[in-house]
Each structure stands twice: as C-alpha cells, then as structure tokens.
Amino acid sequence: MxxxxxxxxxxxxxxxxxxxxxxxxxxxxxxxxxxxxxxxxxxxxxxxxxxxxxxxxxxxxxxxxxxxxxxxxxxxxxxxxxxxxxxxxxxxxxxxxxxxxxxxxxxxxxxxxxxxxxxxxxxxxxxxIDENTKIELGNIIIDRNEYLVKIDNNNINLPRKEFELFFLLASRSGKVFTRDEIMNKVWGTNVIVGDRTIDVHIRKLREKIGDLRFKTVKGVGYKFVQ
Amino acid sequence: MxxxxxxxxxxxxxxxxxxxxxxxxxxxxxxxxxxxxxxxxxxxxxxxxxxxxxxxxxxxxxxxxxxxxxxxxxxxxxxxxxxxxxxxxxxxxxxxxxxxxxxxxxxxxxxxxxxxxxxxxxxxxxxxIDENTKIELGNIIIDRNEYLVKIDNNNINLPRKEFELFFLLASRSGKVFTRDEIMNKVWGTNVIVGDRTIDVHIRKLREKIGDLRFKTVKGVGYKFVQ
DNA sequence: AATTTAATCAAAACCTTATTAAAATACTTT
DNA sequence: AAAGTATTTTAATAAGGTTTTGATTAAATT
Known part of the structure; x- marks a missing residue:
C-alpha cells in the first residue's frame, strides 16, 4: 500500500x-x-x-x-x-x-x-489510510487513532511496538504474517533487530490479550485468530 | 451574527x-x-x-x-x-x-x-465561524473567539501557545496527536523549536487544567481525555 | 536423534518524557 | 526608550518505561 x-x-x-x-x-x-x-x-x-x-x-x-x-x-x-x-x-x-x-x-x-x-x-x-484506523473484532476494539485497545470494555495498555504488532496481525485476522512481513511493517526497512525481538513481543501480547489468540505457524510466522 | x-x-x-x-x-x-x-x-x-x-x-x-x-x-x-x-x-x-x-x-x-x-x-x-470556534466538553468550555477557557465557570488564563495546544488536543478528544502534528498545527511548519518545548507546554496545561486529562502515549504523542 | 525453530526470562541498552531553572523573547506600562 | 512583567524556549538532569539482546530451555520437523 x-x-x-x-x-x-x-x-x-x-x-x-x-x-x-x-x-x-x-x-x-x-x-x-x-x-x-x-x-x-x-x-x-x-x-x-x-x-x-x-x-x-x-x-x-x-x-x-x-x-x-x-x-x-x-x-x-x-x-x-x-x-x-x-x-x-x-x-x-x-x-x-x-x-x-x-x-x-x-x-x-x-x-x-x-x-x-x-x-x-x-x-x-x-x-x-487512516480511515482504516479502527478494528473491531467481536469483543475487541483496536483504535489506532486513540492508541487504544479494549477488550470487553476494559482498556488494555500496549506500548507502541506491541500495539503496532497487534494492529498489524489483527488487521487481517487469520492471515499468517511472516517474520519478514512483520519486520518490514512494524520495524520498517531501515532497522535491524534480532529474531528474538518478535518472539518477545508476541509473548507480551499473549500475556495481555490472551494466549490462544496468537497462533505460531512454525517456520512461517504468526497469525491472530478470533 | x-x-x-x-x-x-x-x-x-x-x-x-x-x-x-x-x-x-x-x-x-x-x-x-x-x-x-x-x-x-x-x-x-x-x-x-x-x-x-x-x-x-x-x-x-x-x-x-x-x-x-x-x-x-x-x-x-x-x-x-x-x-x-x-x-x-x-x-x-x-x-x-x-x-x-x-x-x-x-x-x-x-x-x-x-x-x-x-x-x-x-x-x-x-x-x-462557529465551526472551529468553540469547544464544549462537559464542564469545560474553550472559546477561540474570545481566547477563553472556562472550567466549572471559572475562567482560566492560558497564554497563546498553551491555548492553541489545548484547543488542538481538545478539538478531538481521545485522539492521539503526534509531536509532528502538534508542531505543525501549533507552531507551523516554518519554525523549529526543540522537542522539550511541547513537554513544557503540556506540563503547564496539566498544572492548569488537570493532571489526568493529558495522557502521554509514549513514543507516539499526547491526547486529551475527558 | 539430530536439527531447526520458537519460547522464556532477566539484564542491559536504549529512548522518550518529566521536571527544573534559567535564558531569551515578546509585551506593557510608565 | 526603559523597566517591569509575562510568555516561550532551551538546556541539563532525572525518572521511567520500552525495546532488544543473549543465554537457556522447550517444541516441532526431518
């Protein structure tokens, strides 16, 4: 895009x-x-x-x-x-x-x-682009405008990178995002960080949003499921 | 009129x-x-x-x-x-x-x-006229016409820059304004001031309007919440 | 079983914002 | 024009959170 x-x-x-x-x-x-x-x-x-x-x-x-x-x-x-x-x-x-x-x-x-x-x-x-600013999936609302995540009406605080990552995955729930895709979209093409970084962020999301919602597709990437 | x-x-x-x-x-x-x-x-x-x-x-x-x-x-x-x-x-x-x-x-x-x-x-x-001129949020009134801020009917004196900043944030309460946005809208694109300037103005607003109303979204910007 | 890939954790590195006080500007008043 | 006052900006330091790394362990794939 x-x-x-x-x-x-x-x-x-x-x-x-x-x-x-x-x-x-x-x-x-x-x-x-x-x-x-x-x-x-x-x-x-x-x-x-x-x-x-x-x-x-x-x-x-x-x-x-x-x-x-x-x-x-x-x-x-x-x-x-x-x-x-x-x-x-x-x-x-x-x-x-x-x-x-x-x-x-x-x-x-x-x-x-x-x-x-x-x-x-x-x-x-x-x-x-920022028409696509709000994602609603069942009981989850992700609002990029307000940088806000709500689950069942409870606000959840996500730091920037976690938010971006979540927003990306949730923007097409079900789709598997490769690590490369995630890197490019969340971190941009001008930074280089190790692979563990993504894992750690996924872990944080699992803690905060729910373990089952972030599925690992080994060898490929991650996807968000409702 | x-x-x-x-x-x-x-x-x-x-x-x-x-x-x-x-x-x-x-x-x-x-x-x-x-x-x-x-x-x-x-x-x-x-x-x-x-x-x-x-x-x-x-x-x-x-x-x-x-x-x-x-x-x-x-x-x-x-x-x-x-x-x-x-x-x-x-x-x-x-x-x-x-x-x-x-x-x-x-x-x-x-x-x-x-x-x-x-x-x-x-x-x-x-x-x-009227479009961008007056904001009413609960007990807060911001009137750009008169350069006036009222909270619970008490006038609050805000100098120019503080007023502009407040007006901007309050114009879309909840929305996170990035530092860039704030810079462009309040200071214009042809001046350059350091980043701390925004912080200091936010602090002034927090003192005068209320600490909790201006939320920092680290790495992103600030938002006004009701 | 060996190899590859992911998960976990805590420490370290990194960054961003908060807070002051002081300096620079701008505005008023005399 | 000068002195006094208010506003705006800077600079330096403190505080705090975020992000990344590296070592280790666990899980999946071949």
Whole structure:
C-alpha cells in the first residue's frame, strides 16, 4: 500500500542537491534529482514522484514555469510541489502559488524543517489510510487513532511496538504474517533487530490479550485468530 | 451574527485609499483607513476589522511588520489580511505569508477583482465561524473567539501557545496527536523549536487544567481525555 | 536423534518524557 | 526608550518505561 515515497529534487546548485539528497535518503525516501526546469519536467514524467522540491531561480527554465507545466500533466496532477526560494530573491514569489505550488521552504534549508514538512506532506498524501484506523473484532476494539485497545470494555495498555504488532496481525485476522512481513511493517526497512525481538513481543501480547489468540505457524510466522 | 463587515484599508497613497474606500463602501462594507503600519496596528486594535487590506511598502512600518504584529494580538487573530503589492516590487513577498497574510492583490487594484476577493473572503469568514470556534466538553468550555477557557465557570488564563495546544488536543478528544502534528498545527511548519518545548507546554496545561486529562502515549504523542 | 525453530526470562541498552531553572523573547506600562 | 512583567524556549538532569539482546530451555520437523 504505502511504498517508498519518491521525491524529485530540483536545483541548479549541486551543493544544495547534495544536502537535500543526503537528508532525504537518510530519512528513507527515494530521491532523484534534476538541475533545471526542463530536466525536471522530463524526469518527473518518468519518475512520477509524489513530491517535488523545486528551486525557483534556475537556468533553462525557472521553477515557476516548470511547476506550471508539471501541473498540466494528468499523471502528475496530484504531485505536491514545494518551492525552494532564497529569502533575498527579487522575485514575485507569490507567482509560485499561482502556478500551483503547494508550499515553500526558504533557503538556507534547515534539515529539520525540511523533514518535518515532507513528513506532513506524506501524511496528507496517505491520509485516506487512516480511515482504516479502527478494528473491531467481536469483543475487541483496536483504535489506532486513540492508541487504544479494549477488550470487553476494559482498556488494555500496549506500548507502541506491541500495539503496532497487534494492529498489524489483527488487521487481517487469520492471515499468517511472516517474520519478514512483520519486520518490514512494524520495524520498517531501515532497522535491524534480532529474531528474538518478535518472539518477545508476541509473548507480551499473549500475556495481555490472551494466549490462544496468537497462533505460531512454525517456520512461517504468526497469525491472530478470533 | 453577520453584522456589517468591517474593513481596514492601509496605504500611504491617498488616491489608492480613496479608490478602495469608494468601492468598498458602495458595496456595503464599513471602511476605515490608515496610512502606515503603525497607525494600522493602532486602528486595528480599536476597530477590530474582519479584513485588512494592507499595502506592503509604507513609511514608518511596512506592511509585513504590521501584519506580524496584528497577528499576534488575540483579538485580531482571525482577521484576514490581504496584501496589496505592486507586481514590480523588489520584495520577498513570501515574507507576506510568513507573517500570516492570507491573500494578496497586485496593484493596480481592479475594483472587480477586489470585490470578488472580498466576497470570497467574507464567505470564508462566515462559513467557518462557529465551526472551529468553540469547544464544549462537559464542564469545560474553550472559546477561540474570545481566547477563553472556562472550567466549572471559572475562567482560566492560558497564554497563546498553551491555548492553541489545548484547543488542538481538545478539538478531538481521545485522539492521539503526534509531536509532528502538534508542531505543525501549533507552531507551523516554518519554525523549529526543540522537542522539550511541547513537554513544557503540556506540563503547564496539566498544572492548569488537570493532571489526568493529558495522557502521554509514549513514543507516539499526547491526547486529551475527558 | 539430530536439527531447526520458537519460547522464556532477566539484564542491559536504549529512548522518550518529566521536571527544573534559567535564558531569551515578546509585551506593557510608565 | 526603559523597566517591569509575562510568555516561550532551551538546556541539563532525572525518572521511567520500552525495546532488544543473549543465554537457556522447550517444541516441532526431518
């Protein structure tokens, strides 16, 4: 469902490209780059990024123009464009919004701000996901919105990882989740932890939710049964 | 509910003031004027306009600065500020949005455009009035209009940030707000403050509103519970 | 029976939040 | 403009919970 988020970074300054690429890659995004508007449009068509970071002042074709063109392409209509602009630029940057830009970041770009902005954009993108925010199975309610688990109306406190794991297993009760799947979904692809970690979390869940509900399928994985 | 809409027009050019005043009055709005930023802030405080048309380049205090100051006043927080700017102005107009501006019109101002914009703003004003303005949860009342919190009929004074944070959490009681969400909604995406800042504000709220009402969900965020 | 995989447990490592007090900012009042 | 007051942010440390590991034991599979 939510694959890796693709970001196209466009700037004519290689240093800035590098800074952005570094920070974004580290944060787990898939990054491609372009160094002018023309190239940006071309690469955007192929790469189909969810987000484009677009410098305004560039040779060949400026960011505003590129933005306008990109926004005209059906396949990129939903792409979110964030402008990069130097505070001092003598430029009607308001045009950026006219052109269909969604947000902007002023240079120098602070990594923290950048990443927060991206995160919030990504969340906006995936916001229809949190429709699936509540699972009800008989006497069990798992509400991700409130981070709450209720069994027969008794609240059960689950720490974060346990909750995520439970939520995952319960999201398709009966289905066997392999250890790999669990790893990827709960821990993400960027961390490495030993195998015992999953076992221990399953054990905690068994203690709190009920021994019989978490079935081990040896050699394969675990499943939640009602 | 919808009394006459008050508009404050700010420009250093008397001719422009007159044009705007004429058109707006004719359309049925109540208009006051100021000719520089300083005067604008002063008059805004008294007049409490719903809308301010604000020139950017002015003597004494420019429009950006005035906007910033106005937006900081609780009583004018909801005021919509529309900037007037010459398209040719050598100016970082993005600063206008940083300062909290809501829209802009380029000079020369065309009456039709102006009035259309005003009408759409007025519509916006009247549509989300009451919507996001007052929260009542049992014995707690949070009124954003008046920046007021009442518990069992006792007024509680919350400074700006604490109020915003409280308002956010209470707007969906039960829901866990992540730190990112809180940051974005209360502090905005263009400032960076450390993580402890949120903690400290939560602590203040716990002191003033009640310890048990703000639940920490470790690793996730905070929620307000009734 | 040998091998592989999972369960259990407690200790260690790790992280996140709470709490202060002090510093920095912003706002008022004179 | 200056002094005083309130608010917001930071920094450092304490407190507490969560997560992971590693050793050992148990169970299933071949």
């Amino acid at each position: 939510s694959s890796i988020v693709k970001i196209l970074v466009v700037d004519d300054d290689p240093d800035i490209i590098e800074i952005l690429r570094y920070n974004l890659s580290l944060a787990g995004y898939q990054v491609k780059t372009a160094s002018n508007g023309k190239e940006a449009v071309k690469k955007a068509k192929l790469f189909l990024p969810e987000i484009i970071l677009l410098d305004i002042m560039m040779p060949e074709m400026d960011g505003i123009e590129a933005c306008t063109q990109i926004k005209l392409l059906p396949s990129l209509k939903k792409t979110i464009i964030i402008f990069l602009s130097a505070r001092s630029e003598d430029f009607t940057q308001i045009a950026a919004f006219d052109a269909g830009g969604d947000d902007y970041i002023t240079k120098p770009v602070k990594p923290k701000i950048l990443l927060r902005k991206i995160r919030s954009v990504v969340k906006r993108l995936h916001s229809d | 919808s009394s006459i809409v008050k508009i404050l027009v700010v420009d250093d050019d008397p001719d422009i003031i007159e044009i705007l005043r004429y058109n707006l009055s004719l359309a049925g709005y109540q208009v006051k004027t100021a000719s520089n930023g300083k005067e604008a802030v002063k008059k805004a405080k008294l007049f409490l306009p719903e809308i301010i048309l604000l020139d950017i380049m002015m003597p004494e205090m420019d429009g950006i600065e005035a906007c910033t100051q106005i937006k900081l006043l609780p009583s004018l927080k909801k005021t919509i500020i529309i900037f007037l700017s010459a398209r040719s102005e050598d100016f970082t107009q993005i600063a206008a949005f940083d300062a909290g501006g809501d829209d802009y019109i380029t000079k020369p101002v065309k009456p039709k455009i102006l009035l259309r914009k005003i009408r759409s703003v007025v519509k916006r004003l009247h549509s989300d």
